[in-house]
Amino acid sequence: MSRRLARAWAEGRLTWRLDVAPPDRPAHPPEPALLPPHAMPKRGKAGSPRARIALIHALAHIEFTAIDLAWDLVARFGAGCPRAFADDWVxxxxxxxxxxxxxxxxxxxxxxxxxxxxxxxxxxxxAQATAGDLIARLSVVPLVLEARGLDVTPQTAERLRTAGDAISAGMLERIYRDEIGHVGAGVRWLHWACESANMTVDSAFERSVRLYFKGQIKPPFNVEARNLAGFSENLYQGLAS
Ligand SMILES: [Fe+2]
Ligand SMILES: [Fe+2]
Structure with a gap:
């Protein structure tokens, strides 16, 4: 459904009218059961088939949620942004x-x-914590969480390849290239949103992360991928724990 909707949008078959409030959380299937992060079962012995399935399952769930996150940006914030914002997130x-x-x-x-x-x-x-504030949403979701994906994905792909799973490794490498673009869109729209609100990007980003992100900003950073996304080091290095 998501891909069909995106195609209809790209072909100009939908009207740019975003006047319906999105739900607090979109519908999701009865499974997987959703647990608080600390209640997740252990993944099993590193390198075991069970651990590999648990890893890919966790990544599949991140991607599933990422579909919702992209549409939520369009539905929740799109009306206040140029049409190109909807084009990017669709x-x-x-x-x-x-x-x-x-x-x-x-x-x-x-x-x-x-x-x-x-x-x-x-x-x-x-996403729910930042539902009222586009600058906070972009800071925390694409620029902390998705950017973290850029830091760790190359090693995860490498480990899978070494373990003999070239198929999963190839998927992760392809996903990684797309995710650089997602972080890039986050950077571009953060700049736009800050400019519209007359705020400096550095202080708005820092403030949002401190207020809304409860975890730690952990180095080492994949500076090369972050640079490709236009995400400049002086925005995040100071926040590293
Ligand atoms: Fe993704
Ligand atoms: Fe993404």
Whole structure:
């Protein structure tokens, strides 16, 4: 449905009218069960088939939530932004949908399926915490959480490849390239939102992260990928724990 909607938007078959309040949380399937992050079961011995399925399941859930996050940006904030904002996040919703479908198919190849394990709800909690403020949402979701994905994904892909799982590794590498674009969109729209609100990007970003992000900003950073996304080091280095 997500990809069909994105295609209809790209082909100009939808009207740019965003006047319906989005729900606090979108509908989701009965499974996976959503648990608080600390209640998640252990993934099993590193390198075991069980641990690999748990890893891919966790990543599939991140992508599933990322679909919702992209549409939520459009529905919740799109009316106050130029049309190009909707163009960007609709396209990103379609990419997140593909990422989810790949990982979901991979789980089935490995004898599991999306929903077979519990998942944690941390990502959507960050969305709810920032539902009233576009600058906070962009700071925390694309620029802390998705940017964190850029820091860790290359090593995860490498580990999978070393363990003999070239298929999952290839999916992660492709996802990684798309995610650089998502962080890039986050940077561009953060700049736009700060300019519209007459705020400096540095202080708005720092303030949002301190107020709304409860975790730690952990180095080492993938500075090369972050630079490709236009995410300048002086925005985040000072926040590193
Ligand atoms: Fe993704
Ligand atoms: Fe993404």
């Amino acid at each position: 396209r990103i919703a379609a990419e997140e949908s593909l990422h989810f479908l790949w990982l979901s198919a991979r789980l089935e190849m490995l004898g599991s399926r999306y929903g077979a394990l519990p998942a944690h709800d941390g990502l959507w909690e960050s």
